[in-house]
Amino acid sequence: MRDKKVDQGKGTSGPGRLRRLARTLLGFTTFSLNTALAGAVVMIGVTTIQMRAEEKPRIDAAPLTEVRFFRPDPQPGYEVARSFTGRLEPARQTDLAFELTGTIRQIRADEGDTVERGDVIARLDTRSLEAERRRQLANRKAAESDLELAELTLNRRRKLQQAGHVSEEVLDRARLAASRLQASLAQIDAAMETIDINLDKSVLRAPYDGRVGARLLDEGATATPGQPVLKVLESARPTVRIGLAPDVAGRLDREETFTIRIGSRAFEARFTGIRPDLQTRTRTIEALFELKGGTALPGFGQLAELTLSERIDAEGFWVPAASLKEGPRGLWTLLTLAEAGESNTHLVVREAVEVLHMDADRAFVRGTITGATRIVADGVHRVVAGQTVRLQKSGA
Structure with missing residues (x-):
């Protein structure tokens, strides 16, 4: 009977092995088909993307920015207007x-x-x-x-x-x-x-x-x-007394005619002299100016303003304030133009300058620029250093 059980076990092990082998082959075949199908899908997707990328319309390059430029005129110096304040007073006043x-x-x-x-x-x-x-x-x-x-x-x-x-x-x-x-x-x-x-x-x-x-x-x-009893003020020769720095007072010329403003009115004045003593508190010397045509003057004691021009010897250039651009570390820069090789195209270059004097709409600067340098006149916010630009036809 033991022999029969053994024979039965041998008889059933052959078909089971075949079934396992068939299942293994079927799983491998299914995996291969799935992998091939996934690869095909990826290839189709990549090909589709490439075809769509090739079908995208090409964008043309933007036209070059046009800029207006100027060449600076070298100057040996500049003039600074300095204002001094004084008071209108009578030439003589007497307590009678x-x-x-x-x-x-x-x-x-x-x-x-x-x-x-x-x-x-x-x-x-x-x-x-x-x-x-x-x-x-x-x-x-x-x-x-x-x-x-x-x-x-x-x-x-x-x-x-x-x-x-x-x-x-x-x-x-x-x-x-x-x-x-x-x-x-x-x-x-x-x-x-x-x-x-x-x-x-x-x-x-x-x-x-x-x-x-x-x-x-x-x-x-x-x-x-x-x-x-009465105080009498002389009205025939109105005088303006103004405190000036000693070096400024020393340059005054008696033959020169000066302009003094009192309120909204301007008067011509003649320099008559200076006091010999120096005011200790203000460190100034009082200069006297006699107004011409002083009829119908405002009241004595009003403030009077004298404007004098002082020459500063310094080589540099006048440039529009709109052409200046703030640079790093508190410096000021100008955008200049260098030839780029092609016709009427230039490369924007940054040049550092020192501002010596500033007026309302212009500045006196010095730096590495010369009289032949092309400087961007305005619109400096539209261009940057390294940009290629085109010159306007109206450029000088």
């Missing part, structure tokens, strides 16, 4: 005061009034002086009468002395009496002259053509000697 003590009887000018030289603008009460003058005048008339009598007496004594009826002593007394009366007349004349001087000093007159700046006392006030 009486030399005598007295009551102010009349003031004939008010603040802002125009006066001419010699005009009477204030008076003191002079009734006591006038009375004293009348008394002295009466004394003089009396002295004149006494002198006339003394001279008649002297003449009679001389005749009597010649006839031998009068001594020399009597004649001398008559002569000396007449001399005393003449001295009294001279004393009275001196007193009257003093009164006339005091009467003249009791009147304030304008010392020059001008305007009344301030009225410090009114009628009825008691004026003391030297106490200001």
